[in-house]
Amino acid sequence: MSKIYLYNTLTRQKEIFKPIKKGVVGLYTCGPTVYNFAHIGNLRTYLFEDFLKRTLEYNDYRVKHIMNVTDVGHLTGDMDMGEDKMEAGAKREGKTAWEIADFYEAAFKKDLAALNIASPSQYCRVTDNIPEQIALIAQLEKKGFTYKTSDGIYFDTSKIKNYNKLSHLPLATLKEGARVEKNPEKKNPTDFALWKFSSAGAKRQMEWKSPWGIGFPGWHIECSAISLKYLNKNLDIHCGGADHINIHHTNEIAQSEAATGKKFFNYWMHGAFLNIPGGKKMAKSADNFLTINNALTRKDLSPLVYRFAACQVHYRKPMEYSEAGLKQAQQGLQKLWEQAAALGAKIGKVDSDFKSKFLEAINNDLNLPKALAVLAAVFKSKLKLEDKLATILDFDKVLGLDLRAKRLEFQTINKVEEYPAAIAQKAGLRDEARRQKDWAQADKLRLEIEAAGYLVEDTGNGSTLKKK
Numbered sequence: 001m002s003k004i005y006l007y008n009t010l011t012r013q014k015e016i017f018k019p020i021k022k023g024v025v026g027l028y029t030c031g032p033t034v035y036n037f038a039h040i041g042n043l044r045t046y047l048f049e050d051f052l053k054r055t056l057e058y059n060d061y062r063v064k065h066i067m068n069v070t071d072v073g074h075l076t077g078d079m080d081m082g083e084d085k086m087e088a089g090a091k092r093e094g095k096t097a098w099e100i101a102d103f104y105e106a107a108f109k110k111d112l113a114a115l116n117i118a119s120p121s122q123y124c125r126v127t128d129n130i131p132e133q134i135a136l137i138a139q140l141e142k143k144g145f146t147y148k149t150s151d152g153i154y155f156d157t158s159k160i161k162n163y164n165k166l167s168h169l170p171l172a173t174l175k176e177g178a179r180v181e182k183n184p185e186k187k188n189p190t191d192f193a194l195w196k197f198s199s200a201g202a203k204r205q206m207e208w209k210s211p212w213g214i215g216f217p218g219w220h221i222e223c224s225a226i227s228l229k230y231l232n233k234n235l236d237i238h239c240g241g242a243d244h245i246n247i248h249h250t251n252e253i254a255q256s257e258a259a260t261g262k263k264f265f266n267y268w269m270h271g272a273f274l275n276i277p278g279g280k281k282m283a284k285s286a287d288n289f290l291t292i293n294n295a296l297t298r299k300d301l302s303p304l305v306y307r308f309a310a311c312q313v314h315y316r317k318p319m320e321y322s323e324a325g326l327k328q329a330q331q332g333l334q335k336l337w338e339q340a341a342a343l344g345a346k347i348g349k350v351d352s353d354f355k356s357k358f359l360e361a362i363n364n365d366l367n368l369p370k371a372l373a374v375l376a377a378v379f380k381s382k383l384k385l386e387d388k389l390a391t392i393l394d395f396d397k398v399l400g401l402d403l404r405a406k407r408l409e410f411q412t413i414n415k416v417e418e419y420p421a422a423i424a425q426k427a428g429l430r431d432e433a434r435r436q437k438d439w440a441q442a443d444k445l446r447l448e449i450e451a452a453g454y455l456v457e458d459t460g461n462g463s464t465l466k467k468k
């Protein structure tokens, strides 16, 4: 097995990755809060995690991947104040919190599929794991790490050593940050809610009985309870966006290690932000967010264009969104698909020299920009066409750019003559609709192709295009 180097936020350096159990990796990725659509900033983080998982699998590890789905308890303020995001979403849309969760969880899964992001081994809804969270809080209470205020049960951060071991921030700075939203009953500004009480007289849609009173879990406890339950023997890698370092992941570590007396995860990895021009982070709360639909699909761009764009920026470097950038990525990806189509039908052998260069790039803390350069070098090389094809299809296990399927699509439509890319794309979509037996969509696309002056003819194996 080759060595894999990963940057660990805990130690602020690249380390050689070593799993707890040979051949298996436990991977925990913080999932979505399902009160709204995911934006392409969130999805950048899920893409980074997908590249990580595929890299581990490419290195022959079996990956046990757990993702939580936050369907309760994530408050609109990060400091345990404000409204529950789910209940706020329900009010906004005139639905129940449960309906909101179902709808946006399904939308999230659709987004992941559109980006070729593999599903986790298991999704864990927070509301399906309430007893585990209550048990963990009870354990913390028994060990003397909690106290009660008028609105909930809190974790006392002054009771542990190294509260800042992940953030590396001076404790004074952490306290300063925490002071933005004041809660006068907290003993220390960095203390956080483990359990929140339902307000007297105001019945919540989502609430549970607990030893401390009716209420709902605080946001951080879910990820500790779920990861300890499902990855108990494989606490290898825990990931999220960089905004989770100072509060969410810091608090997860504090409460998990206090409860178990053992080290929580060995490797903590964080993806840098997707920013809008000017350097501001794309955020749901900032009204500057774009979904896959309005950034890509609606503009006739394949969602994979965004995946390709994400490969071009290292995951620890900020990425800037721009429409022009996506257009450029579209041209690059289209060219890649055309080049793959031009390699013919025969699949030969994976070239071992190029494979080791590719491995070296991805195993060096997921250097995908370099991996793309290796891919480009394969196309330019003197390898036999069939071996080039085998090699790029092998790389695509990690890149996930659909080279296998797209190459066939492009081969069918490039057989007869040259046509504008938009027509070729429509013919490809029509082939796909026919494969799915969506005859209405196939007919609609045929009419559009004919209106643009081309004829499409079906063969036993896809379709061909002709000028009228």
Ligand code: AMP
Pocket (backbone or CB within 6 Å): 030, 031, 032, 033, 040, 041, 042, 043, 044, 045, 239, 240, 241, 242, 243, 244, 271, 272, 273, 274, 275, 281, 282, 283
């Ligand atoms: P949320 O649904 O808000 O809990 O966020 C889901 C994931 O997206 C988390 O891992 C966040 O850290 C991450 N995230 C949020 N905003 C951005 C952004 N602009 N760029 C990259 N990742 C982000």
Ligand code: ZN
Pocket (backbone or CB within 6 Å): 029, 030, 031, 223, 248
């Ligand atoms: Zn989390």
